Amino acid sequence: MNETAAPAPAKVAAGDPSLRAAPDLVEFLASHGGPFFDLQEQLGLLRRNALHVGSRAALFVALAWGVPFLLGLPRSLSLERGQGAYLADLGVWAKFFIGIGAFILAEQQVEKGLKAKLSQLVRAPIVAPTSIPVAAAIVSSALRQRDSRGAEFICLALAVFASILSYLNLHTVGASSWAVEHLLEGNRITLAGWWSICFSLPLFVFLFLRGVWRHFLWARMLRKFAKLELRLVATHPDGNGGLAFLGQYPNAYAIFVFGMSCAVAAAVAKYSFHEDLSATTLSMVMSGWLSIVISLFAYPLSAFTPPLHQLKEQGLSLLGAQATQFYRSAERKAIGRNVFSDPMPEPDTELSDPGKHYEAMSKLSTILVSRTAVAPVAAAALIPFAVVGATMLPYKEVLSILKKLLLL
Numbered sequence: 001m002n003e004t005a006a007p008a009p010a011k012v013a014a015g016d017p018s019l020r021a022a023p024d025l026v027e028f029l030a031s032h033g034g035p036f037f038d039l040q041e042q043l044g045l046l047r048r049n050a051l052h053v054g055s056r057a058a059l060f061v062a063l064a065w066g067v068p069f070l071l072g073l074p075r076s077l078s079l080e081r082g083q084g085a086y087l088a089d090l091g092v093w094a095k096f097f098i099g100i101g102a103f104i105l106a107e108q109q110v111e112k113g114l115k116a117k118l119s120q121l122v123r124a125p126i127v128a129p130t131s132i133p134v135a136a137a138i139v140s141s142a143l144r145q146r147d148s149r150g151a152e153f154i155c156l157a158l159a160v161f162a163s164i165l166s167y168l169n170l171h172t173v174g175a176s177s178w179a180v181e182h183l184l185e186g187n188r189i190t191l192a193g194w195w196s197i198c199f200s201l202p203l204f205v206f207l208f209l210r211g212v213w214r215h216f217l218w219a220r221m222l223r224k225f226a227k228l229e230l231r232l233v234a235t236h237p238d239g240n241g242g243l244a245f246l247g248q249y250p251n252a253y254a255i256f257v258f259g260m261s262c263a264v265a266a267a268v269a270k271y272s273f274h275e276d277l278s279a280t281t282l283s284m285v286m287s288g289w290l291s292i293v294i295s296l297f298a299y300p301l302s303a304f305t306p307p308l309h310q311l312k313e314q315g316l317s318l319l320g321a322q323a324t325q326f327y328r329s330a331e332r333k334a335i336g337r338n339v340f341s342d343p344m345p346e347p348d349t350e351l352s353d354p355g356k357h358y359e360a361m362s363k364l365s366t367i368l369v370s371r372t373a374v375a376p377v378a379a380a381a382l383i384p385f386a387v388v389g390a391t392m393l394p395y396k397e398v399l400s401i402l403k404k405l406l407l408l
Contacts, residue, residue, distance in 0.1 A: 028139050030114045030214055031107035033147040036206075051111070057104040064200040065096040068192035072178050076192070084177025086192065092178075094266035094384075095204045096196070102259025103207040110211075113252025114218055120245055121225065128229040135228060142221045151213055159205035163197050170197075204263075211256055219300035222246075226303035234315035235360040240368055241308050247368030250297035251376040257293055258380040264289060265384035272392060279397045282389045283405075286382055290405055293381040294374065301368040308366040319358040326351045371407070378406055 031037075031051060045059070046052045069076045069086055078085040086092060118139075121127050127135050145151065170189055176182040179193030189197070231242075238244035268285055328346065331338050338346075371378075382402055389398040 028115055028118050028143065029111055030146070030218060031111040033143065034210075035149050035152050036210065051108050053105050053108045057101045060104055060203065061097055061101045064100050064203050065092065068092075068096070068178070068195050068200060071195055072190065072192040076178065084175060084179075086178035089178065090266040090269050090388075091263075092196075094262040096200045098262045099204050099259040100200075100207060102255050102262070103204075103211055106211070106253065106256035106259070109255055110214075110252050113249060117246055117249045117252075124231070124242065126230055126232070126242060127225065128231050131228040131230075135225060138221055138224045142217045145217050146214060152210060155206050155209040155213060156202075158209055159202040162205045163202050166201055167197050208260065215253070215296070222300040223303035226307060230307055232307065232311045234311050234364055235357050237360075239363060239365050241311055241364060243304055243308070243368055244373070246304070247301060247370060247373045249301075250294075250369075250374050253297070254376045254380040257377050258384065261289065261293075261381045261384045265388045268385065269388040269391075272388070277389070277392045279393055279401065282385070282393065282398070283401045286385045286389075286401060286405055289385065290378060290381055293377065294369065297374065297377070298369045304368055305366050308364070308368075312361060312364045312366060315361045315364075316358065319354045319361060322351055322354045323358055326353055375406065382406065 032048070037046070040046050040056070041048070045056050072086050076086040079088050122132065122135070167189075170180045170193060171187050173180060173187065174182060179190060179196060181188045181190060233242045236242040236244075240247060325346075328338050329351070332346070382405055386398050386402045389401070
């Protein structure tokens with residue numbers, strides 16, 4: 001699980017001259033590059049041909065979650081939620097344990113999934129060979145932005161800003177917890193609290209923003225590809241002109257979305273402890289969050305709707321005209337003339353029956369996002385909320401909400 005082999009450009013390119021002319025197309029590695037990657041490589045945490053996601057996830061979780069636990073001993077062993085216990089803090093588990101671990105583990109899945117989809121675009125080939133050089137330039141630009149020092153510096157700056165807000169918040173809370181001691185002369189942040197402010201929280205926010213930034217680069221790349229010359233097939237059995245495989249790319253982010261959703265669900269849980277959570281409220285929160293997650297992935301895929309619509313419109317027009325000629329010819333052969341005859345003679349052409357092709361084309365979907373295509377990532381987005389809801393509502397009600405949203 002920890003190993004992810006680097007691509008073999010020579011083998012991939014051997015059968016296609018267009019790929020040899022554009023090696024970047026088969027070398028897009030979404031989780032490589034950038035200052036943070038280089039730092040981890042220098043520290044021996046990963047290699048160019050092996051991300052070691054398992055060992056890195058364990059290390060970062062140990063530093064982000066384990067160190068505050070040790071610094072807070074023996075108080076960290078308490079499970080009293082009302083006393084602000086470390087082990088009873090859902091936010092700590094969601095961000096420092098599950099979130100950071102999920103963001104690191106997702107790197108391999110994301111890289112492998114996106115690389116496979118991009119390769120299929122070229123190998124099919126969906127992108128016409130004449131557009132391969134332009135596609136290669138698009139990928140090269142995305143790779144340069146992936147490696148941008150400025151982008152990761154902004155992510156780091158925002159992570160530091162989040163820590164400052166956390167620091168200010170701890171000075172305003174009115175109760176003691178594992179992170180702060182509430183005293184008459186003012187709040188005093190504990191050692192565990194300082195570590196979470198200076199390391200755990202910034203790491204969580206940085207990894208999250210870094211992952212979102214790299215998805216944005218992928219999204220923009222897809223939208224640029226949609227404007228190239230594409231070899232779509234209106235009657236393709238996948239029902240999406242040959243692009244259905246691309247509509248499944250969001251599932252590569254299932255682990256990342258799960259980590260993100262756990263943090264949001266923990267925030268909802270924290271609020272719900274002070275308010276009565278109803279099934280209606282939970283349903284609204286879950287549907288709202290699902291809409292946000294799906295929109296994140298629908299944005300790049302929506303760029304393929306115009307070419308698919310054009311394909312369907314033109315295909316139905318051409319096949320409709322051929323169907324008219326074919327069936328009028330068949331009608332003349334059956335009854336000797338056309339019921340609606342034309343004074344001008346019509347030649348009997350040897351056209352094939354376009355009926356099946358017309359029927360298949362009429363079923364062509366111009367939208368790549370579908371319930372079945374994104375079911376795994378939708379489940380990853382909703383399950384943390386369902387777990388939170390099950391602690392406050394009858395599990396049958398929660399299960400009913402979850403099933404309805406997944407079957408939309």
